Amino acid sequence: MSERDVAAKADAVRAELAERESVLVAFSGGVDSSVVAALAHDALGEKAVACTAKSETLPEAELADAKRVADEIGIEFVTVEFSELDNPDFVVNDDDRCYHCRTMRLGRMYDAARERGIETVCDGTNASDPGEGHRPGLRAVEELEVFSPLLAHDITKDEVRAIADEYGLSVADKPSMACLSSRIPTGLEVTEERLSRVERAETILRTWGFEQFRVRDHDGLARIEVAPEELDYALDADFVRAARDHLKDAGFDHVTLDLHGYRTGSVSPAAEDDTAEEGAADDGDGDFLVDDVFAQDYPTRK
Structure with a gap:
């Protein structure tokens, strides 16, 4: 180029x-x-x-x-x-x-x-x-x-x-931002309640200074994704307490941090992604609901 x-x-x-x-x-x-x-x-x-x-x-x-x-x-x-x-x-x-x-x-x-x-x-x-x-x-x-x-x-x-x-546009390096419905797993109805609590939750992360993140709404379970370079900050004890308390106040029953970090489209149709603008919200490559969030094989200590 x-x-x-x-x-x-x-x-x-x-x-x-x-x-x-x-x-x-x-x-x-x-x-x-x-x-x-x-x-x-x-x-x-x-x-x-x-x-x-x-x-x-x-x-x-x-x-x-x-x-x-x-x-x-x-x-x-x-x-x-x-x-x-x-x-x-x-x-x-x-x-x-x-x-x-x-x-x-x-x-x-x-x-x-x-x-x-x-x-x-x-x-x-x-x-x-x-x-x-x-x-x-x-x-x-x-x-x-x-x-x-x-x-x-x-x-x-x-x-x-x-x-x-x-x-000289200030958004030259702005990360892509899909619409709020992309935070709700495919197959789970989009409701005003779910959209509102996701927005409140992401406002909290933005206030704390995170730049690349999502809060996925698994029917009351909040799964926080942050960029790998911001993961240490997300593990800070003060942030953990604030996230737990404020996201519960926002309407979530449980609050989790995804240790895989931020991934485009981790709750929607395979091969979709959330880089689209102006409401396209094409966000995917997971297609699972709450009971599947941690459905992976992990090594265990003997």
């Missing part, structure tokens, strides 16, 4: 966007959608809009961060609201959960675009995404004919981060 090649791809995206009268960017505030928003703002100025969809699966902290990044870019920021929990196909939490979520979310984006006389809706799908396993959210993108400029111009995840660096 040369700087010249990346710059040429970014120029090509700007040129193609400039040919459109206006665009609405499905905007999560993650690095992919932020780069699309920055390129669109460069190409179209006030005719580019960043739109974030508020729902029960979007943490309040992520919504606030999206607004901050949009201000950083200088692009107009709007929000729409909907509830995935109104759709029983989403609530049942099967292998197509992300497809149903993305369909609803992008449908609201199209509603917002029509209200503003905008014909083109863009998203942050990049060229690395299609090769990352089971990604039902991408099917919704294709069916709704959303324009994915990063994918169209073969811009990979590493190149997205390089472009973000060129723009």
